[in-house]
Amino acid sequence: MWVTVRLVAIAFAIAIGAGTLVAALRVAPNPWLQRIGGLYVETFRNIPLLVLLFISFAGLRRAGVPVDAWVAGTASLGVYTSAYVAEVLRSGVFSVSRGQIEAALSLGFTYPEAMRRIVLPQAFRTVISPLGSLIIAMIKNSAIIGVSLLALPDLLKTARVIQSRTFATDEAFFWAAVGYLLLTGTVTLLIRALESKYAIKR
């Protein structure tokens, strides 16, 4: 279970970093930057994670790049999710009305300053809940890493190993299910708490 948690935590850090960068590209004033961002999102959103794992692990290894299973696993999951993160952040930025940024610019803020101090703090509130669903999706997607050829000993892989040794299929998978539901349940509760903390009080 801790392998699963660690996988998700590292991949989430990658996804947030890359996703923010791509979202910034997509809302940038330059149309070429927007196009590059769009290409990135459409590519990684439409490719199956399993195929991405094959490319980043077996593919690079055969090409002579010695990648570690951990690096390939977290990078794949992170890059895959970053496309979704970019979309969430972008719609968050769009949810802040244009007048806000125009007001900031006319007050003498530079564009990056206006983004950082005016738009992003407001956008943060609207993206909490979709980001939470992405974390839950990552927990579920991390199960693919273990049973694919990367064979990291995460929750599902461990259950599979126990099953193949003892043939206690129902017991092994029942406890794995409990593990996954605990993880996703905890995240759901945390997100709900965050949401109500940052909700606009009326």
Next chain:
Amino acid sequence: MSYLFDPGNWEWLVTGNNARFIIEGFLVNLEIALIAIAFSLAFGLLLALARLSTFKPLSVLAGAWIDVFRNLPLIFLILYLFLGLPAPWRDAYEDAVPGFFPEALQSGRVLAALLGLVLYNSAVLAEIMRAGILSLDRGQAEAAAALGMTYRQSLRLVVLPQGLRRMVPATVSQLITLNKDTTLVSIIAIQEIVRHGRILTSFNFFGGVQAPVLQVFIFIGALFIVVNLLLSRLSRRLEIRERTRTAGAPKVRVAGVEDQVAA
């Protein structure tokens, strides 16, 4: 980079039947996706209605069912059903499959794959449908009731047509996810695109060329991108058509608006 674009590393694509072999595998994925989509939509609607039922125990039960299957990894469900389904079930499936189905779908393992896909996706779709129906103004159902419609009539004629229309974007993006997730059935050795890719790269196949892993899987990824982009284009078309139809007069397309809807 030079490795990636070296023509020698792309030679496998035009050698023998390699490209055809991959695309045949892809067709199996699409067939699995189609069957799973049909069942998931139907079963998801039933779940959503059960969840919204005024009969408390049914609604609570449906809610628990949805929450459990929505929060378990799909690959977990597929693997468990593959290992845990009783053998007679599989035999029953093998007997029941229509003969015109392709060979890859004749195996009893496909039952585990389909069941897993439907259990997971119907739960997710049920939640989307529920949100679509709940987003309707309460007055709509009340007005229908006031006009003397029965519950069924108001559902069929008033609530569902409007609610379902609102959930088209969310549903299509879930169906794209389902399409990608069909690659997961390769874990239980169903002969689809990922399996075919691995066969090409693992030993000398057609014509004695061992295909490089990187290029084969980039090609597979590109196939998925093409099909999924077509799917999302289609859904945008649908949305815009619906909007112009329901608004009566043709509306000017506002740049960027549909992108936000799709997000």
